[in-house]
Amino acid sequence: MIADKREAVIRVSARPADTNAYGDIFGGWLVSQMDMAAGLIAARFSRGRAVTIAMDSMQFHKPVSIGDEVSVYGDIQKVGRTSMTIAIEAWRRHRYEEERVKVTQAVFTFVAIDEAGRPREIEQEK
Numbered sequence: 001m002i003a004d005k006r007e008a009v010i011r012v013s014a015r016p017a018d019t020n021a022y023g024d025i026f027g028g029w030l031v032s033q034m035d036m037a038a039g040l041i042a043a044r045f046s047r048g049r050a051v052t053i054a055m056d057s058m059q060f061h062k063p064v065s066i067g068d069e070v071s072v073y074g075d076i077q078k079v080g081r082t083s084m085t086i087a088i089e090a091w092r093r094h095r096y097e098e099e100r101v102k103v104t105q106a107v108f109t110f111v112a113i114d115e116a117g118r119p120r121e122i123e124q125e126k
């Protein structure tokens, strides 16, 4: 479980403006938080611009409610010549309680790009 090993990349409170017609938080809002978290990890690791090329294996396990604290965790699974595969999990916590529940997980692939938007090689420390 990524959340046991890592500090949250993003921690945010879900707001009324982020709800769907049923009063739960939009899946798209969660995906956006996860994409941002993966983007921060990719930019830091590749030391430059990086963009999302793919998102796979997404699952929504549980709903998120207004006021919940949402924490997004991430871990780089694989580094290629120009790409990074990043596993992301989002967890919710009721703002008055300690119990945490995994709500979503997905695998993102980011590509490091240069100023012209072309894939650039990722330098890795030996």
Ligand SMILES: CCCCCCCCCCCCCCCC(=O)SCCNC(=O)CCNC(=O)[C@H](O)C(C)(C)COP(=O)(O)OP(=O)(O)OC[C@H]1O[C@@H](n2cnc3c(N)ncnc32)[C@H](O)[C@@H]1OP(=O)(O)O
Pocket: 035, 036, 037, 038, 039, 040, 050, 051, 052, 053, 054, 079, 080, 081, 082, 083, 084, 109, 111, 113, 117, 118, 119
């Ligand atoms: C100044 C300060 C600013 C501050 C700011 C604040 C920022 C606060 C952080 C927020 C961060 C948010 C981050 C959001 C990130 C977006 O939302 S970005 C927007 C959405 N994404 C895009 O617009 C990307 C559009 N796609 C492209 O431009 C081109 O496809 C790319 C990415 C340049 C790649 O070009 P390409 O010619 O298709 O690449 P190609 O050479 O074929 O493949 C490159 C690599 O991708 C892999 N790949 C290709 N297709 C796939 C696939 N379907 N699946 C997996 N891997 C694939 C290849 O295997 C290859 O990997 P390596 O073997 O080199 O490791």
